[in-house]
Amino acid sequence: MTPETPETRIKRLRMRSMRRGIKEMDIILMRYADRRLADLAPAELDAYDALLEENDQDLYQWVTGQTAAPDRLTALVADIRQVTEPAD
Numbered sequence: 062m063t064p065e066t067p068e069t070r071i072k073r074l075r076m077r078s079m080r081r082g083i084k085e086m087d088i089i090l091m092r093y094a095d096r097r098l099a100d101l102a103p104a105e106l107d108a109y110d111a112l113l114e115e116n117d118q119d120l121y122q123w124v125t126g127q128t129a130a131p132d133r134l135t136a137l138v139a140d141i142r143q144v145t146e147p148a149d
Contacts, residue, residue: 071098074109083117089124092145108137 065073075098078090090113101109112120112134123130123138124145130138 067103070106074098074106074113077113081117081120083121086117086121086124089121089141089145093141096144097140105137108134112137 075091075094078094079087081087081090098106098109115134119128122128123134124141126142129135
């Protein structure tokens with residue numbers, strides 16, 4: 062199997078960001094993907110890839126601050142929240 066290029070990986074993660082199942086998460090994660098994925102380091106892309114494996118209902122509660130994210134995802138969820146917050 063040929064290793065995935067960085068460009069292909071970002072495209073794959075963008076697609077997974079917009080095909081979530083819950084429209085709200087599609088919107089939130091696509092905003093984040095559009096603004097940040099190209100600038101993330103490989104380890105950060107690994108963390109984002111793992112985050113996309115999580116349940117949408119859990120993700121939505123974490124990103125909206127209704128419940129705390131697991132420790133391993135706290136920093137990434139905080140970044141998503143900050144990047145996708147509407148401007149005042």
